Amino acid sequence: MSELPDTTALTSINAHRSIDLHDSVDHHALNASWGDCRWQPHPQLVDAPAGGWRDWLTARGSLTRKLSQAAQQSITVQVLSQGVGQVSRAEARWLQQSHGRVSVRHVMLCVNGEPWVFARSLLPLSQPHPLYRAWQGLGRQALGHVLFNLPGVTRGALYHCRPAQLPITSLWGRASCFSYHDAPLLVCEHFLPAMAWHLGLPHPLNANTECRPSNRRLTI
Numbered sequence: 133m134s135e136l137p138d139t140t141a142l143t144s145i146n147a148h149r150s151i152d153l154h155d156s157v158d159h160h161a162l163n164a165s166w167g168d169c170r171w172q173p174h175p176q177l178v179d180a181p182a183g184g185w186r187d188w189l190t191a192r193g194s195l196t197r198k199l200s201q202a203a204q205q206s207i208t209v210q211v212l213s214q215g216v217g218q219v220s221r222a223e224a225r226w227l228q229q230s231h232g233r234v235s236v237r238h239v240m241l242c243v244n245g246e247p248w249v250f251a252r253s254l255l256p257l258s259q260p261h262p263l264y265r266a267w268q269g270l271g272r273q274a275l276g277h278v279l280f281n282l283p284g285v286t287r288g289a290l291y292h293c294r295p296a297q298l299p300i301t302s303l304w305g306r307a308s309c310f311s312y313h314d315a316p317l318l319v320c321e322h323f324l325p326a327m328a329w330h331l332g333l334p335h336p337l338n339a340n341t342e343c344r345p346s347n348r349r350l351t352i
């Protein structure tokens with residue numbers, strides 16, 4: 133089977149947009165440092181997430197839809213980048229792609245312009261992927277709209293990571309592998325302080341501390 137063409141090398145789709153988050157984000161650093169994220173199966177964290185966090189970490193439906201219901205507003209997808217990118221060893225193992233190329237999509241799921249969730253999704257390119265065309269055409273449409281409206285897509289077990297494992301301020305993270313006609317697609321989602329603040333979720337490290345986000349925003 134021939135490799136699918138993907139001419140972009142970590143192309144920033146929104147190069148003209150500036151990101152002004154709680155921390156300044158060097159996107160390439162963000163991509164390269166992803167390997168530091170330690171995913172654990174749910175039972176290992178079973179007692180850790182307090183209060184409403186458990187529900188957010190274990191819900192298996194569309195996160196975009198759940199966020200939109202909780203915020204009572206529509207969610208906007210800000211695409212940070214999409215194109216061939218680096219994957220960590222753990223991610224490569226997860227996708228069984230130790231030598232293959234992978235297309236990496238980084239987005240912020242935003243409410244009122246504030247980033248609530250950072251998501252990193254990976255689609256292997258080492259052989260033709262049945263979701264490749266839809267993936268390439270996503271733009272600002274949420275990946276969840278494709279994944280949860282396509283019969284035959286299945287979702288594997290959810291894994292979690294503890295807060296503060298990204299170069300931006302992140303709270304709990306969750307990840308799982310979707311499968312369509314045996315082709316995998318890995319979706320990793322990290323909850324951000326603005327979401328916790330607006331939804332009244334407890335600070336993951338100190339239940340008595342509020343998750344007040346910085347007043348800096350994603351600017352477009």
Ligand SMILES: C=C(O[C@@H]1C=C(C(=O)O)C=C[C@H]1O)C(=O)O
Nearest residue numbers: 194195196239251273274275276
């Ligand atoms: C997977 C979903 O799609 C969301 C949208 C994403 C995107 O557009 O890149 C990525 C991760 C998700 O949080 C979902 O809604 O559950």
